[in-house]
Amino acid sequence: MLEVVGLSKKYGKTLAADQVSFVVPAGKVGILLGPNGAGKSTVIKSIAGLLRFSGKVLIQGQDSRDLEAKRSFAYVPEIPYMYDALTVREHMEFITRAYGVELDEDELKALFERFELWDKQDKLGNELSKGMMQKVSICCALIIRPKVILLDEPMVGLDPGAIRELKALLIELREQGCTILISTHMLEMVKELWDVTFVMEKGRIRGSYAREDLGNGDLDELYFSVTGHEQTAEGNGGGTWEQ
Amino acid sequence: MVNRIKIALRKPVTYFYVALFLFYVLFLPFSLRVFAAQLGGDSPEGMVTVLTVMAFWMIPGNLIAYAKRKGLVYRNSDVHFLFPSPVSPKRVLLYAHLKTLVAQVLMNVFAAVCGGVVFGVSLWRLAVYFVFSLVVENLLEGSIMILLYGSEKLGEKQRAMVVKGAYGLLLVLVAMGVYWYFQEGLSLQAAASFLHSDMVKMVPVVGWYIGVLHLLFLGPDALNLAVTAAYGILFLGAVLAAWRMKCTGAFYEDAMKFAEDYEEVMKSRKQGDNQKRLGKKQKFGKARVIWKGQGARALFYRQLLEYKKSKYFIFDTSTFMALAAGIGVAYLYTRERGSGFFETFGPFVIPMVSGYLIFVFTALNGKWAKELKSPYTYLIPDSAFRKLMNATAMQHVQSLVNACLITVPGGVVMGMAPMEILLCIVFYVVLSANKLYALAVAEVVVGATLGAFGRQLLQLFIQGIAISAAVVGGVIGMAVGGVLQGYLLMDVFLSLFTFIFMVIAALNFYKIETA
Structure with missing residues (x-):
């Protein structure tokens, strides 16, 4: 389970996240939605412990700064960070060592084949394209078998095949009881994934919704009704979701 | 351009640059006049x-x-x-x-x-x-x-x-x-x-x-x-x-490639990596490590692997400078039959040269500064202290090699006692460590408010305090006992400050932001 309580973050005088609170229940997929600059990445980075913030973040009931909590969660950054001199495989060796996890060859092979990295495992970090880096970054997060996983705009830069695989994989993880939080503004990509969604705007949570509450309503409609933005895309017209 | 000026005016570091430029324009010519007159070029x-x-x-x-x-x-x-x-x-x-x-x-x-x-x-x-x-x-x-x-x-x-x-x-x-x-x-x-x-x-x-x-x-x-x-x-x-x-516009293709390379190099330099060269892809050899331990220990082995793949292993320009300085001190001492102009500082010539080299050559920040920018450094489930130790261990080894290169040739020629040479080596290693931890302290204190340059200035200032303390230690030691006591107190004072910086860096590790 992932619990965020009164999380606030300031960059100088700018309040990027203002008293953000939400809960992603265990084994559910939570989506952090919002337009550009809403504060989604700030919230995700704060949960991951990369930013200073005020408030509280609990991962599996433990403070996110505790080592036990750190052991149980993984983070996929929006911009993948690679070590230039390390091969794809060495990235996996490094991460599993750092998290004290046994590197299972079969598991690694399955993961690499799924993301078409099997024949690229000897490529260096500085030889990879942006999409490849994103795939390695996702593999690094999955190889530690996390109980909670945070993904910041994970579909950006991925090819259609990799997006399909990632979606399938996230559904499998959910079925295994993993708690997932995805930050995105690409509604189409997460339509079939989400269980709970939190719509952010200007650093604040404007609404929290569970799929079962939505009835026949659509995620697009919900989003646009909450943020007040007009739908312009063809086919997205029609009614608005009533809160 | 106008927007850049507006943004620059909001940053305190701009005023420092302006003051520095005015200082150079107004005062440097006067000091250069004396120099030029001495050379007969005025x-x-x-x-x-x-x-x-x-x-x-x-x-x-x-x-x-x-x-x-x-x-x-x-x-x-x-x-x-x-x-x-x-x-x-x-x-x-x-x-x-x-x-x-x-x-x-x-x-x-x-x-x-x-x-x-x-x-x-x-x-x-x-x-x-x-x-x-x-x-x-x-x-x-x-x-x-x-x-x-x-x-x-x-x-x-x-x-x-x-x-x-x-x-x-x-x-x-x-x-x-x-x-x-x-x-x-x-x-x-x-x-x-x-x-x-x-x-x-x-x-x-x-x-x-x-x-x-x-x-x-x-x-x-x-x-x-x-x-x-x-x-x-x-x-x-x-x-x-x-x-x-x-x-x-046939040149656009080349200009575009150059722009990409330039941005990449600039980005790397901002992250403390000075090894990337414009238009040249960094090459790495093949190497393996046997991973031992877990948690923060992985940082050490990952760095070891990176060094093994590097063309010159742990050696870089600072190694070359240390060797040149070591040989230079030995040569000049032999030629001048003493420390010449620096005779007043007597046996402290080598620590002085070491201090100068460490102060001037910033490459030491390299790996550590880069480590601070990686999200994995923060995500790894281990204590901040162990992360700090493991992420800087290879750089202490590098410092030890440099310390021997700079100290041993001069020390032998000057006829220094083995214990003095050893303390001199300790001084170099501790001062290098001081620089690393001073960077982390500066990161904590100024964060992103003064920019990279402001952070570097604060780092130099903090380090200046530690060096001053070491000098005081050296002077007291000389006054109380002699050269050996001077070296000993100098090392003790410097180590004390370095330890304080290290503790501050470790305690505030979680307050450093990667973005």
């Missing part, structure tokens, strides 16, 4: 000498850069917005050239102030030089840049020939210098008279420009007038040819 001839030396490497350097389609800095934003826009490619070239105009004006102001204060050049001559440099030189350089960088007729072979030609000019100048050396011997006077010689002025392009400088600052003679006329013809020809040359 005359207009001295100014010509300095400008000649600059011309020697700048003109061929620019020719080579333009012929290789390098040297013009386009940012990714230029590639994105400017290249596809309906702006003439020649203007796009000139835009890149004009981006350096502010810096050129500032340099010319500095040169004019130096001309007046240091070299006693009359005001009207300086005014003419200022206008010449800003208008004529800029127009000529801009034209040559368009002709070489923007040319669509020059193939690879022709470009290579221009590059060879520029190197040829340099070779001719060097050959003349060697000839002069055999004729006149090696002295400052001989070097100056070579730079003012007629044969230098007759070298195409570079020499012609030097001839113009002679005419401007020293007055006319037959050769000055002749080469100035040649320079004038070159100027007119280049401007006219550049004006008429067809340019449809």
